[in-house]
Amino acid sequence: MENKLLMKSLPMVASVLGRKYGVKVVIGGKGAYTDGGTIHLPSLPLECSDTLIGLARGYIDHEAAHIRETRFDWLRLANLTPLEMHVWNIFEDWRVEHQLARLFPGCRSNFNWLIQHLFGNANEQTADPAMAILNWLLLSVRAWDVPSLNGQRDDVGNFVESHYPGLVGRLNPVLKKVNAYCDSSQDCILYAREVVSLLKEKAASQSPQNGDSTMGKPGKREVSDELPSDALNRLIRADDIDLPDDLGEALAASLRKQSPKELDESLRVAQLGSKTTKPINPEDAAATKRASIALRTQLQGLLQSSLLTRIKVGRHGRLDARQLHRLSAADARVFRRDGHKVGINTAVHILLDCSGSMRRRIKLTSQVCHAVATALDAINGINVGVTAFPAGTPTDGGNGNDRGPTICPILKHGERLHDNFAVSATGCTPLGEAFWWVLQQMHTLAESRKIILILTDGDPDSFNMALDALEEGRRFGVEVYGLGILSEAITKLLPNHSRIINELSELAPAMFGMLRGALLNQK
Known part of the structure; x- marks a missing residue:
């Protein structure tokens, strides 16, 4: 089966990539997730667009990279805070994708398409300066492979600088170390902690403007009225639910939205089961x-x-002694040819x-x-x-x-x-x-x-x-x-x-x- 033809069909994409990466891929059910060995895609439309195929391929590539490369045992031992975990994910996503691309160069173009699709078309900028820091970190890391994101990265960086002067300059050296030296999940953990430590230092050093801090005062100020220092402290104390989706979660959400409600409109692949x-x-x-x-x-x-092979007599082939009598009649057909088998x-x-x-x-x-x-x-x-x-x-x-x-x-x-x-x-x-x-x-x-x-x-x-x-x-x-x-x-x-x-x-x-x-x- 021609490879280009296979990669236009979602079940065959799942099968080819699963075998290639040494993981299992299942299509069916309600969610997109991985359990550490199997990648699950939800039921999807029978008619799969090129965009849906690209999202599914990107999700399989991304989750397979984590299954193959991420040391989840180290991550559990690290006991990271939600913010540290989020920053770790930004670095680890980039690292494992690069590891996979070294082994399978073809998936690099898949990742680049995915990054452009998910992040390159976002025109809206968050009004929350603290959340903008996370957006800037993400765009900075992703722009290493997709330079077209540089403009967005700089716009967000300028917005962050206007609220937290000098912060981008302090974070950039950490990012340079991630790019140059990040070789393991443990490295990503250390650099994520370094980033969060710098954020804590910035929050502690940045004094409220005009004494109008909401800290210690009754009532709840709207986020749009929140001071930058308060927003940064809120980010540092944030729970998982308060933080943006990481790449895997964003992809999973995109795939879930594509899942049809009617059985007749859905694409599912049977799973292995047991039967006596x-x-x-x-x-x-x-x-x-x-x-x-x-x-x-x-x-x-x-x-x-x-399957029978018939002997044919002709003017070329192997000499057949039984046909030599033909020469007396000027017949040159004295050679034997085997018929097509x-x-x-x-x-x-x-x-x-x-x-x-x-x-x-x-x-x-x-x-x-x-x-x-x-x-x-x-x-x-x-x-x-x-x-x-x-x-x-x-x-x-x-x-x-x-x-x-x-x-x-x-x-x-x-x-x-x-x-x-x-x-x-x-x-x-x-x-x-x-x-x-x-x-x-x-x-x-x-x-x-x-x-x-x-x-x-x-x-x-x-x-x-x-x-x-x-x-x-x-x-x-x-x-x-x-x-x-x-x-x-x-x-x-x-x-x-x-x-x-x-x-x-x-x-x-x-x-x-x-x-x-x-x-x-x-x-």
Whole structure:
């Protein structure tokens, strides 16, 4: 799959970046956050704009940088005040992003776009001189990489200087040390404390003007009427809620605003879950074996005919002694050429619907699934995988508020075939979410051809989400086929690439007719 194409699709962006950085990325739920190992994005619109893709990529890059580089154990031991923590975040965000960009240079342009997008378009300036100090610190650090912020930084710096003369001059040497020597989370802690210490010194030294200080007087003065020294003292004593959002929080808020209210309009990717699987019972296994042999015989016969290498006689190639008699008739065709050999290099992933509506059909569906997997696994050049949906509680991170759709791998690509295909049927039908998860796994496989076969009996929870996922899959070159089990519902999603079967004996002809073109590229 072409990389540029992948990076236009949010689920594939999440998959590619997650694997690249060695973290997990989950799409679904209500919030954007990280738990130290998994990055969570909320449910997002099916139609993702370039801006939304940029915000999501920036959030993944940013949080992955913290997961990889920040020493949270040092941070806990430091026991910073809220203001010290905020200043630390400004320095640490910049540091970890630079560390990540050294390893993965491509993310530097992502960070620069993000900084310009979040900070470069802000025309309003806070009237609070103390909060302006934090804004100046942020713009100063970010302008190191995005020089277009220099004008904003200087405007804010002049505003700060007009209220706290000499403060910018005292803070600048600290920033120079951050730029030159900040190599660890511990360094950022030390420099953040140094900045806050300078602010405390400034607050202590700056006397109230005209004796009109509100300190010690009853009543509450509005912030707009507050003296600079009082504003600075208020900043020093501020709680988390009183301080501006850091970069990660601002990004998370931007992503949450994009989350649609309606399920049909949202994009979610299923998470790994757990599900009990058992061996198919001996009686069913015998029927499955017969169906598998019938299917394999037809497919192998078809494939073997395509793999035959025919010998061609021509005027160049390797000399064939058996053709030398042609020379007596002035026929120069005494050389042998091998015919073109067509190989099979295909990954097939079976997506097994085991939702509640499948209860009466799950036995037949499990047999069909095992028969197809067994038949394909026996054919050289085909790499088979099987995934059931939905599964149980997520096992790859998340919290109690983000219990989204789940899947459970039954047979992983490259794993040896087994008989544990018997599953129970329960839950909803999150086909779109499950399909996205499978698509994320398949794009890393080495096989040149990729096929997803859906076994289902009914309509998905969200038809729009499922249709969008299938269309994206085709855009990436994945071929999608469906088998309806005692139901024609699959034909709504795949009208030209599906078959209906009502009993196991119908499997071989249905699959043969459907996969013949797929495996031989004769669709």
